Amino acid sequence: MTMVEVPGEFTVPRRSWGDDEVFDREMQQIFRHCWQYVAHESEIPEPGDYVLRKMGRDQVIVVRDESGQVRVHLNTCRHRGVPLCRADSGNASHFRCSYHGWTYANTGELRGVTYQADVYGKGGLDKKKLPLFSPAQVDSELGLIFATWDPEAPSLRDYLGDILWYLQLIFGKHPNGMEVVGTPVRNIVKANWKTEGENLSGDGYHTTITHSSAFDLGLFATQKDLVKLADDVAPKFTGRTVDAGNGHTMRIQRLPLRLQGNHYFGYPKEMWAGFDRMLSPEQQQAMSCLSVGHGSVFPNMSFIENFKTNVDGPDLHARYARITVRYPIDATTSEQLWFFLAPKGADPEWARLSRLAYLRTNGPSGLFEIDDTENFVGISEASVGDVSRTLPVIIEGGKHHPEAPPELGWPGNVVDGDKTERTIRAFHRRWSELMDLPAGDAAGTGAAR
Amino acid sequence: MTAEVVGSRADVKRARLGDAILHSEISQFLAYESELLDDRKFHEWVEIVAEDFVYQVPTPRTPDSPFKPHYDDRSLLIDESRWSMTTQWFRRFDEDIYEAAWGENPPVRFRHLVTNVRVRLTDDPDVYEVRSNIALVGTRQSDLPKYITGERTDRIERRDGELILARRWVVLDQVVIDFPQLRILL
Ligand code: FES
Ligand SMILES: [Fe+2]
Numbered sequence: 001m002t003m004v005e006v007p008g009e010f011t012v013p014r015r016s017w018g019d020d021e022v023f024d025r026e027m028q029q030i031f032r033h034c035w036q037y038v039a040h041e042s043e044i045p046e047p048g049d050y051v052l053r054k055m056g057r058d059q060v061i062v063v064r065d066e067s068g069q070v071r072v073h074l075n076t077c078r079h080r081g082v083p084l085c086r087a088d089s090g091n092a093s094h095f096r097c098s099y100h101g102w103t104y105a106n107t108g109e110l111r112g113v114t115y116q117a118d119v120y121g122k123g124g125l126d127k128k129k130l131p132l133f134s135p136a137q138v139d140s141e142l143g144l145i146f147a148t149w150d151p152e153a154p155s156l157r158d159y160l161g162d163i164l165w166y167l168q169l170i171f172g173k174h175p176n177g178m179e180v181v182g183t184p185v186r187n188i189v190k191a192n193w194k195t196e197g198e199n200l201s202g203d204g205y206h207t208t209i210t211h212s213s214a215f216d217l218g219l220f221a222t223q224k225d226l227v228k229l230a231d232d233v234a235p236k237f238t239g240r241t242v243d244a245g246n247g248h249t250m251r252i253q254r255l256p257l258r259l260q261g262n263h264y265f266g267y268p269k270e271m272w273a274g275f276d277r278m279l280s281p282e283q284q285q286a287m288s289c290l291s292v293g294h295g296s297v298f299p300n301m302s303f304i305e306n307f308k309t310n311v312d313g314p315d316l317h318a319r320y321a322r323i324t325v326r327y328p329i330d331a332t333t334s335e336q337l338w339f340f341l342a343p344k345g346a347d348p349e350w351a352r353l354s355r356l357a358y359l360r361t362n363g364p365s366g367l368f369e370i371d372d373t374e375n376f377v378g379i380s381e382a383s384v385g386d387v388s389r390t391l392p393v394i395i396e397g398g399k400h401h402p403e404a405p406p407e408l409g410w411p412g413n414v415v416d417g418d419k420t421e422r423t424i425r426a427f428h429r430r431w432s433e434l435m436d437l438p439a440g441d442a443a444g445t446g447a448a449r
Numbered sequence: 450m451t452a453e454v455v456g457s458r459a460d461v462k463r464a465r466l467g468d469a470i471l472h473s474e475i476s477q478f479l480a481y482e483s484e485l486l487d488d489r490k491f492h493e494w495v496e497i498v499a500e501d502f503v504y505q506v507p508t509p510r511t512p513d514s515p516f517k518p519h520y521d522d523r524s525l526l527i528d529e530s531r532w533s534m535t536t537q538w539f540r541r542f543d544e545d546i547y548e549a550a551w552g553e554n555p556p557v558r559f560r561h562l563v564t565n566v567r568v569r570l571t572d573d574p575d576v577y578e579v580r581s582n583i584a585l586v587g588t589r590q591s592d593l594p595k596y597i598t599g600e601r602t603d604r605i606e607r608r609d610g611e612l613i614l615a616r617r618w619v620v621l622d623q624v625v626i627d628f629p630q631l632r633i634l635l
Contacts, residue, residue, distance in 0.1 A: 088624065090513025182524025183510045188627035212549040217537050313532060335625055340524060356528060360537060365506075365527045365631040367537065370552030373630065 011392035012428050017192040018383040022435075023331040029434050030299050031056030033150040035159045037301035037325055038062050038072060040339065041143040042179035048091040048106060054327040054335070055135065055147060061085050062145060065107045066093060070140065072147045073108050073132035084132075088183065095132075108132040142171040143178065144323075162411040163248035166295055168279070169287050170305045170321050174343035175274040178321065181355070185338040185364045191376035192383075193300055193326040193334040194431075199372060200294050200302035200324070202241045202251030202423030205397060210371050218310040219361055219368075221255055221291065225309045225317070229265055232258035237291060239418025240404055244411070247298030247430025249423035253291040255307065262288040266307040266319030266357075268350050271343070282409035290319070295423075298430055300326045308357040318350065320358035332380040338364045395428070397421035467568035467577065475579055475605060476566045478612045483561035486634055491539035495531065499606065499615040502531040506599075506635065509621040520620050526631065538632070557629045560586040563601075575607040576615075583619065589629035598622045599635060 016022050038053045039062040050063035052075060059075040061084065075083045077097040084095040084104065094111065096103045103112035108131040116125060136151035141164060146156050153159065160167070171178055189196070199206065214220055226233045234256035242250040255265065262284050264272045276284055286293070287305075294304035302324050309317045323339040340358050342351050361368045382388055398420025408414065415422060467475070478497075485494040506527040507520040529538065541550035548554060562584040569578040581601045588594040604616035619635040 086511065087513035088510045092513075183508045183521035185508050185524070185526050185631075186625045187631060188625060209549075210551060213541050213546050213551075216546050217540055219537070311533075312530070355525070356533075359525060359528050360533055363526075365633070367541065367550075367552070367632065370630050370632045371550070374551050 010395060010425055010428075012395070012432070013389070014383045014391050014393055015389035016383075016431075017195060018331050018380050018389065020331050022437075023192075023328065025435055025437070027056055027328065029436065030431070031328070033148065033153060033434065034299050035137075035146040035148040035153060035156055035297075036299070037144060037297060037323070038147050039145045040178075040180040040323070040341070041070070041140060041145060042177070042344075043089070044070065046091065048093050049089075050085065050092060050106070051089045052085055052087070053337075055149070056328060059083065060135070060147070061095070061132075063092075063106045065105075069107075070138060070145055071106065071108055071134065072138045072145075073104075073134050076133070077102055078110065078130040078132065104132050108134055142167055144171065159246060160248065160297065161246055162242075162244040163246075163250065163295065163297060165283070165411045166242065166244065166250040166286075166293075167297075167303070169283055169293060170303055171341070173275045173278045173283075173287065174271075175278060176344040178341045179344050180323075180339045181342050182340075187336055187338075187364060188329070189326075189334050189336050189373060189376065190332060191334060191373070191380045192332055193328040194427075195376040195379050196324070196326055196334075196336070196372070197296050197300060197302055198424045198427055199376070200304065201249040201296040201427050202294070202418065202420070204239050204241070204251055204253060204418030205420065206372075206375070210375060211368050213371070214361070214368060217367075219308055221307065221309045221317075225315075226255065226257060228315065229255070229263075230257040230259050234258060238416070240410070241398070241401075241415050241418050241420050241423050242295070242410065243413040243415075243422060243426040244295075245413075247427050248296065249426050250293065250295035250412075251418050251423060252286055252293045253418055255289040255291045257289050259289065264288060264290070264319075266290070266317055268347055271346070280409075285408075286410065296427065298427065300328070304362065306357070306362060308361050311357040311360055312353060316353055318353040318357040320354045320362075322358055322362060332384065336364075395421040395424050464567075465570040467570055471577075472566065472568050475568050475577065475612065478605065479563050479566060479579070479581060479603075482614065483563055487559055487561055489542060489556065491534075491542060495535055495539070497611075497613055498531055499608070499613050500531060502534075502615060502617075504529045504534070504617045504634070506619045506621065509624045509626070511624055518620075519622070519624075526621075526626075527633075534634075538634075552630060552632070555590060558588040559633070560588075561635075562586065577605045579603040579605050583635050585628075585633060585635050587629040587633070592629065595628050597626065597628050597633070597635075601635065 036055045039051050043051050044064045047064055047066045050061050053060055053062055061073045061075050063071050065071050075085050079102050082097050082099040094103050101114035105111050110127040110130045135147040135149050138147045139156035237253055237256050239253035264275055292306045296302045305321045307319045321341045325337045327335040360366055398417055401415045401417030404414040404416050507522040508524045508526055510521050541553050563581050565582040567580045583601050584596055584598045586594050586596045599619050599621040602618045606615045
């Protein structure tokens with residue numbers, strides 16, 4: 001069979017969403033090298049606190065050691081491989097293996113080998129050489145903890161690059177910081193790990209179609225809601241998208257309100273001055289009158305802050321913040337984790353409304369997610385056919401959108417327009433670089449932005 | 450709010466259980482309620498639910514001790530009221546909207562299996578705390594069915610002679626939930 005003609009200069013082979021070989025290569029080329037989000041510092045505030053997470057398909061313990069340093073260890077005994085932690089979270093100064101009892105400090109050092117002299121003879125085993133296996137680098141920004149197996153990887157700050165400025169908009173604007181509220185919900189999605197990330201990278205194109213029912217239900221701000229927020233309302237929402245480099249992306253959509261000064265609708269007014277203090281004027285402008293801001297940190301973490309209307313009754317609006325992570329399981333299966341974050345010390349009544357704004361729309365049981373997930377699952381279902389897998393996808397949208405005015409002061413490559421596929425191209429450009437697939441296989445990943 | 454309903458396991462032995470007639474009446478009520486859900490007769494379901502109804506599902510987890518609950522009530526999977534279910538959840542099944550409510554069209558077929566109904570009397574003679582075991586089977590399109598299990602704690606009240614569901618709290622057993630969708634009325 002001849003290769004299907006590619007209808008543009010940029011595409012990705014459909015089999016990327018359902019092929020075992022591509023998947024295995026991703027595990028090596030991407031998940032062994034890229035920085036990956038593992039936890040938020042608020043989840044492990046005290047010495048000994050730990051949570052169980054994954055990097056690629058490997059389970060890791062994220063733990064705060066007795067000196068307060070965050071450590072990440074592969075959750076497997078160096079002896080013969082039994083997992084050390086079986087709980088999702090807890091507190092431990094030491095981890096003791098259930099098989100032969102080797103004991104590790106939460107720093108990862110092997111402290112005790114049971115019957116060592118009997119079993120290995122005097123000097124027969126050097127404990128110093130057998131600490132828990134740990135990622136080459138662990139670091140955090142804005143409370144977000146990342147780790148990478150690659151000692152050659154750039155520093156976290158360099159890896160994040162321009163996306164850090166956008167992460168600050170969501171995670172860096174609360175004077176008292178933010179915290180993850182409770183245990184994350186986890187679920188299995190019968191979709192390739194990339195599909196949801198592509199969407200959250202900045203797909204402003206799907207919203208009015210996939211989420212059409214949400215408009216009918218009043219969960220999106222309509223003219224009816226907007227006229228109550230400002231005297232002067234423009235007819236159309238506007239949005240920008242950002243290629244922040246390294247496969248990281250962002251989309252920011254603004255409520256169409258013509259107002260002087262900053263208006264952080266969806267937060268109690270008492271919180272607004274704090275945001276002005278924490279954010280630069282350019283960042284304030286990005287977050288004032290925000291409808292939605294969402295993006296992805298390559299490869300598998302996404303974040304969103306979103307203004308939702310009428311969530312618990314008429315005129316009860318709120319913003320919420322969320323992180324999602326997708327762990328690859330196989331080519332058509334992933335595990336998704338859902339983290340709801342709240343500003344520390346926020347007014348409890350508002351915090352409740354924010355939680356409802358999240359749960360009822362973009363939480364794991366939220367109606368937006370139910371509709372989105374059908375699309376993501378469908379992409380994998382329809383990409384494993386012997387013919388369908390050979391077709392290219394079309395991701396040419398938004399190429400003609402103009403660059404944003406430079407005086408805006410947003411970092412990265414910023415474009416006016418969010419009904420676009422440019423963030424998806426940015427993701428796949430980075431994906432293709434790292435995958436380094438044989439020529440002809442990575443069907444035409446041209447350089448067009 | 451949650452503690453008062455979930456209570457501690459210590460009260461199991463000395464709970465005052467309802468008599469056979471009351472047990473039968475409440476079991477029938479729960480079976481009827483399940484029928485309405487399985488048949489997607491949501492407007493009728495709303496009729497047997499209290500005005501101030503709250504439905505919550507905490508996040509399941511594997512704790513680090515068998516003496517801790519296997520859920521975390523600081524974070525929730527579901528938190529709904531009668532208002533939100535009527536205006537946001539069930540509304541998506543109405544004729545004028547369902548075609549674009551993609552996740553419900555075609556709808557996942559749900560089957561509620563409710564067993565081990567325990568009716569506990571409270572200090573108020575018209576308020577019962579009813580625990581039951583639930584298995585929900587969900588079948589999406591041509592996929593094989595999947596199931597999820599848990600324990601319900603319901604507050605059922607008698608108002609003007611009729612039983613109504615005033616509160617539902619469901620603790621799930623599965624931590625990494627593998628089910629056709631998570632918008633589930635257990
Ligand atoms: S496998 Fe852990 S001590 Fe033997
Ligand atoms: Fe969506």
